[in-house]
Amino acid sequence: MKFTFCHNNFNxxxxxxxxxxxxxxxxxxxxSRIESEDGSFIIVYLGDGVTTHNLELTWLRDWDREYNLGDNEFHLALRVDNFEEAHKLHKELECICFxxxxxxxxxIADPDNYWIEILPPKNK
Structure with a gap:
């Protein structure tokens, strides 16, 4: 039996x-996208165009408060091929949080304050 990653979800x-x-x-x-017939939720899958792993964003129509993210100890991590250029972009977008x-x-923090770790290229 073998398990493989499919996606992570952020509401x-x-x-x-x-x-x-x-x-x-x-x-x-x-x-891809899934929309409920009654309009109560929308799920959108995002991909990087390279790997099969997706980020699932879920919007719930009736949710009326910010999400409780605890202490932000959980996060996604993405590796970038040009760390300096990415850092410059994220500084311009004012989304660097730590x-x-x-x-x-x-x-970096997204609009709901989920944290995403940015890693430099792997040393070969």
Missing amino acids: VTNLEKSLEFYNKALGLKET ENEAMGIYF
Whole structure:
């Protein structure tokens, strides 16, 4: 028996704002969408165009408060081929929420304050 990753889910309060953020900040594109017949939810899957792993964004019509993210200890991590250029973009977008220069990484926060770790290219 073998398990493989499919997707991670983030629930979002403003789907359009989140889609714009993930496209601008990380280049993620919509790969598919599910909309309930009664309009109570929309699920959008985002992909990087390279791997099969997706980020699932779920919007719930009747959700009326911010999501409780605990202490933001859980997060996604993405590796980028040009760390300096990515850092510059994220600084311009004002979404960097934590930097660890000693480890050579930083985190960005999406519109709902989910954290995404940005990793430099792997050393070969």
